[in-house]
Amino acid sequence: MTSPSLRVIGRLRSCFREKFGTPRQPLLVPGATATLTVAREHLPEHSLSGLDRFSHVWLLSYFHLNTNKMVRPKIHPPRLRGGSIGLFASRSPHRPSPIGLSLARLVRIEGATLHLAGIDLVDETPILDIKPYIPEWDIATGATAGWTKDAPFPSLNVDFSPAAAKDVKAAEKRLRVNGVEKLLRDILTQDLRNPRDRAQNANGLELGFFLHDFETRFVVRDGTATVVRLLTGTVMHKKESRAAHCARQESNLDTRLRRAGHYPLCYERNRRPGA
Numbered sequence: 001m002t003s004p005s006l007r008v009i010g011r012l013r014s015c016f017r018e019k020f021g022t023p024r025q026p027l028l029v030p031g032a033t034a035t036l037t038v039a040r041e042h043l044p045e046h047s048l049s050g051l052d053r054f055s056h057v058w059l060l061s062y063f064h065l066n067t068n069k070m071v072r073p074k075i076h077p078p079r080l081r082g083g084s085i086g087l088f089a090s091r092s093p094h095r096p097s098p099i100g101l102s103l104a105r106l107v108r109i110e111g112a113t114l115h116l117a118g119i120d121l122v123d124e125t126p127i128l129d130i131k132p133y134i135p136e137w138d139i140a141t142g143a144t145a146g147w148t149k150d151a152p153f154p155s156l157n158v159d160f161s162p163a164a165a166k167d168v169k170a171a172e173k174r175l176r177v178n179g180v181e182k183l184l185r186d187i188l189t190q191d192l193r194n195p196r197d198r199a200q201n202a203n204g205l206e207l208g209f210f211l212h213d214f215e216t217r218f219v220v221r222d223g224t225a226t227v228v229r230l231l232t233g234t235v236m237h238k239k240e241s242r243a244a245h246c247a248r249q250e251s252n253l254d255t256r257l258r259r260a261g262h263y264p265l266c267y268e269r270n271r272r273p274g275a
């Protein structure tokens with residue numbers, strides 16, 4: 001079968017810098033913001049006409065940070081805590097065609113740039129298409145939620161150390177935004193940890209994820225995630241060995257996307273000195 005011809009219409013500039021810490025579904029974290037500038041070749045002055053009257057949009061994206069070597073027909077969603085489900089009964093990013101489907105709130109449009117909220121995608125994610133969310137057609141009357149109904153997202157209490165509370169205020173001032181504490185609460189209450197990863201689940205282990213321009217360090221103890229600090233000195237960098245692996249995984253679609261200006265990047269966190 002011939003490969004489909006897909007184009008990247010723009011790259012998302014999202015507050016999430018890595019997969020860990022990015023919400024597992026859209027709209028779970030209303031304060032998760034992003035912008036998307038539609039490339040000039042798609043004539044945004046014409047192609048975006050009329051979109052500003054919609055409150056929500058569907059984003060079709062390309063999971064460019066996938067590092068899986070193969071696609072498994074059964075996957076283990078975090079919500080099933082070790083249980084498995086068919087790939088096509090899931091929203092796993094690891095699929096034969098690694099294409100994401102996210103509903104986002106359309107805050108406003110400025111020129112060629114969409115301002116979005118409720119995002120579940122990492123910074124730089126290539127966007128393949130935007131479609132308006134149309135309640136008349138997109139809400140299915142009598143829809144059932146399958147296995148997800150019996151497996152709610154795990155939920156944690158969220159707390160801030162006195163130092164972290166000060167860091168939040170500093171971050172809001174520096175970034176000129178409000179609501180950083182609420183943003184972190186909404187992210188951490190979902191329990192980011194992979195239930196099958198024992199290293200992540202050790203009680204009291206300090207974990208971190210990058211958001212905006214800071215790294216959030218937190219610990220989970222007895223059902224409470226405590227934010228310890230927001231650090232601005234740590235950096236993420238491209239890990240060459242994984243980048244090489246990504247390149248080896250290229251399919252025809254990847255090649256097309258790369259030609260259209262997308263290059264897979266794999267990131268890992270730098271350890272704090274002494275951490």
Ligand SMILES: C[S@@+](CC[C@H](N)C(=O)[O-])C[C@H]1O[C@@H](n2cnc3c(N)ncnc32)[C@H](O)[C@@H]1O
Pocket residue numbers: 019020022023024025026062063064065066091092093099100101102103120121122124125126
């Ligand atoms: C479970 S997927 C759901 C995405 C979309 N709502 C869907 O249903 O297709 C969301 C997760 O994908 C991962 N993710 C986000 N952006 C990604 C990217 N560009 N490449 C690979 N994985 C990504 C993050 O770990 C995030 O928590």
